[in-house]
Amino acid sequence: MTPVEIRKMNDEDIVIEVTSLKRRLFDLRCQQVTEKIQNTAQYGQVKKDIARLLTELNARGAAS
Numbered sequence: 001m002t003p004v005e006i007r008k009m010n011d012e013d014i015v016i017e018v019t020s021l022k023r024r025l026f027d028l029r030c031q032q033v034t035e036k037i038q039n040t041a042q043y044g045q046v047k048k049d050i051a052r053l054l055t056e057l058n059a060r061g062a063a064s
Contacts, residue, residue, distance in 0.1 A: 001049045006056045014057050021050045 009017070025046045031037050 001052060003052065003056075006052055011057065011060065014053050018050055018053050018057075021046055021053070025050070 006014070025043070028037065028042055028046065
């Protein structure tokens with residue numbers, strides 16, 4: 001997810017996307033325990049996307 005895409009989203013969409021990504025991260029952790037994951041780089045990517053979204057959300061809150 002690029003910063004340009006994130007800036008185009010409204011606050012509600014960002015919150016929904018963060019919730020979705022946190023669920024995805026949980027699912028990845030569960031898969032790690034139960035089965036072998038092919039691409040372990042997914043962890044870092046999902047965590048970075050969550051951080052990008054939360055940073056933008058906080059920046060919007062500070063600007064208000």
